[in-house]
Amino acid sequence: MAEAELLRVEGLKKYFNTPGGLLHAVDNVNFTVNRGETLGIVGESGCGKSTLGRVILRLYEPTAGRVFFEGFNIFTYSKQAMKRTRRDMQIIFQDPFASLNPRMTVSETISEALIIQRLYSPMDKEGLEKRSLELMEMVGLAPRLINTYPHELDGGRRQRIGIARVLALNPKLIICDEPVSALDVSIQAQILNLMQDLQDELGFTYLFITHDLSVVKHLSDDILVMYLGQMVEKAPAAKLFEKPIHPYTQALLSAIPVPDPDFNVKRTILKGELTSPIDPAPGCRFARRCPQARESCLGEDIPFRELEKDHFAACTMA
Ligand SMILES: Nc1ncnc2c1ncn2[C@@H]1O[C@H](COP(=O)(O)OP(=O)(O)O)[C@@H](O)[C@H]1O
Ligand SMILES: [Mg+2]
Known part of the structure; x- marks a missing residue:
């Protein structure tokens, strides 16, 4: 374990048995977060972000994989040991009203x-x-x-x-699950600033989950983009915004409203519906909505590769 590492997630999977089949909510997720840093986790609603957060806190038992917190695999912990560790790993939810006792x-x-x-x-x-x-x-x-x-x-x-x-x-780690999504935009900025100030002062590590890329742009060191349970791209925040590789990330970025009306961005409109990852076929899960899809996208899983230093993506076009 590197000195700076606080959290490492390896081969994490969470499948749910549903009447329609096996739903692959989180499917082979891997990442490391260093102390005092922020990993933004981004993707549309239903892509498995909340499930991922809950499995990391062991509020759900995993289907497969390991979660190392301060170098130890928490999935091997007894209930007692987990209870102690959970003080160091906290979660903030979207709707504080629901988590506060009225x-x-x-x-x-x-x-x-x-x-x-x-x-x-x-x-x-x-x-x-x-x-x-x-x-x-x-x-x-x-x-x-x-x-x-x-x-x-x-x-x-x-x-x-x-x-x-x-x-x-x-706590040492705070998992923020859409903490500002229910708030007005002006209030969102205040809360995000507060969270950043607290991190600067107290050195927390954040996993910041959101469907809204603009929310994590300034807060994150690295950003991980998920699609239907899988990782599609990961990079330092500035790199991801500057040079998104995966067509899904490009589409998410082009959907961010640009305040200057004279500033023209080429918009990719996402076609098709976000389906549930029930008994998914091998291959890229985004292929059916992807403007650049070709035959090689289907049939076998696309490896998540380091394409440039610290910049990973799973795409046949790269
Ligand atoms: N307890 C559960 N039982 C069955 N399916 C679930 C359960 N929790 C979440 N899911 C499914 O897992 C997928 C991911 O959900 P979720 O993690 O809530 O996504 P997100 O937080 O990104 O919106 C969705 O298809 C959702 O319907
Ligand atoms: Mg969620």
Whole structure:
């Protein structure tokens, strides 16, 4: 294990048995994330991003593969060991309202996390309040909000509570599953800035899952693009935007709205439907929608290859 490595995912698969057949939600995913870095994971809804996040946290048992956290394969851990490790691996969801208890105030929500992890005794009211206020300040929540309930706050402030609750546990890895997708664009930018500042200050490692490439552009060190459970491209963020190799990445990029109306981009319109990866045939899963598809795209799986330094893709055209 390299010194800097925090998380390594190897050959990870998660298949679901469905009435229609075996659904390959996550199909042979491999990557490494170093401490203090951010890996953006991008793809359309249904491509397996949330399933991937859940398997990494072992909220779902994998079909195959290994997940190394700080050098150890967590799939070999006992329940007890997993419980300890899970404090270091936290998740932030899209809808904080759904993950916050509507009957708990801001301070109760944060205190609960501190108590569950035995960082504070429930009797230590003063300590809990002091720590809650500290955490609220870190996420930009005014002290006067300490006794408010989730329904009294807007989406941005609710997501700030969700972040404070995760910070309370002082994790090493934070999996962010579409954390800003439910928010207005202006609020999105504020939350993204907050997350970046917290990382700069506290050195967290992020897995940042989103269907919206523009959200991870500035936050990510590397970006991994997924399509129907598989990796199609991975590169440092700037390289991916500058020179996308896979036609699917090109299509995703061309769908990002460009604010300047005089700036003309060649748009690729994605044709066809996103299907479910049920009993998928070998070959590129994007081929049926791909404007550049040819015969060699079907029949056998396309290797995920390093085509330029640190730039990987699975495409016959490359
Ligand atoms: N518990 C489950 N049982 C069966 N199929 C599931 C389950 N969870 C997710 N899926 C399927 O797995 C695929 C990936 O879903 P998901 O990971 O939620 O994608 P994303 O987060 O990228 O939108 C989808 O086809 C979805 O219908
Ligand atoms: Mg999802």
